[in-house]
Amino acid sequence: MDARTLKMQDCIDDCLRCYATCFGMAMTHCLEAGGEHVAAPHFRIMIACAEICRTAAHFMLMRSAHAGHVCRECAEICEQCAADCEKLGDMDDCVAQCLRCARSCRAMADQPSA
Amino acid sequence: MDARTLKMQDCIDDCLRCYATCFGMAMTHCLEAGGEHVAAPHFRIMIACAEICRTAAHFMLMRSAHAGHVCRECAEICEQCAADCEKLGDMDDCVAQCLRCARSCRAMADQPSA
């Protein structure tokens, strides 16, 4: 495997992990905590983040020429989700996965496609 | 198109409509209403229903031999979602779509595959 393929493999893993963390925490931790954790803006950004991560992984797995664009949007949503979770507190795992995925997706988006 | 194909086409439409109604209402009406509408059991069955409807449509669209099994599971989840929404109240559109989709998926599941 060449450097680009390895980097993409890591980015796919980061996206799937971020999807699992955001969606899993929203549907367990947030729903069970209630209050601010189920306020519409917070809950929506969690679900949006999970979905775009799932989609970004899908596009990279199929080696789509559009993967870069989807990764760029994914990075933006991850960053916003990280900021929102940081502000809310008690969401450390989500913040960490979102920031890691954002970095990884931004690097992917900035690469010239093959 | 033969009768089976037409019936499947209708079932796909019912699944996609039920997905859109359940997911859309969960993420707007329920999140905005709060209270019982974001109680974990209710919210989870809404999201589970949306997801299995999306998956059932996907299996029928690809003419998978496993579509019948997925439709059977979809019917069960739709019926449970309809009952939960009925009990909660103020969810008439969701109840109607879930019942319609359940009937359609059960008929699909009971058909011998081609």
Place this chain on the structure above:
Amino acid sequence: MDARTLKMQDCIDDCLRCYATCFGMAMTHCLEAGGEHVAAPHFRIMIACAEICRTAAHFMLMRSAHAGHVCRECAEICEQCAADCEKLGDMDDCVAQCLRCARSCRAMADQPSA
């Protein structure tokens, strides 16, 4: 419902119909026809188009502030899919749905968000 909500409802319908047409035709018509219909670039754009349409609908259904960006990407992929299907031939239904969805998504993307 106000004008923007009605327009969004139509766009969701266009996205779900385009998803169903692209994914359904790829997994039946294209796989059964073989030859150029399963050439990697054609098959990939069909599956990419189906996926981004599904995602765009998801973002609009949850009234995400990021729906506009996803719709813009969706419009681009739909246009490329329509052009590829037009060139290949025997894909009229797919061409029509992709062009319709592209128009609808571009209008959505150009609207200021609420």
Place this chain on the structure above:
Amino acid sequence: MDARTLKMQDCIDDCLRCYATCFGMAMTHCLEAGGEHVAAPHFRIMIACAEICRTAAHFMLMRSAHAGHVCRECAEICEQCAADCEKLGDMDDCVAQCLRCARSCRAMADQPSA
């Protein structure tokens, strides 16, 4: 974390890995190899397997009471995908991930839900 939660976490990982392998190989290896690799029955079981794995992970992540049923269906489709890939040859990675995921999902399905 208790034993059941740990086991579910492993099963989610197995499902996401199997999804990535099946979908990724279908859209790269199979499309590029052509011939028997894009025969409709083989390609369809690959895509069906990817989709049910993605759905099973989703149901476990939200701790749905229906996760067991979806895992049972997932195990069946994974086993059929493994057998089909084994017969075709040159699909070792896919065979391995499908068998691992099938075992994991069957164990999950056989557990009494909490």
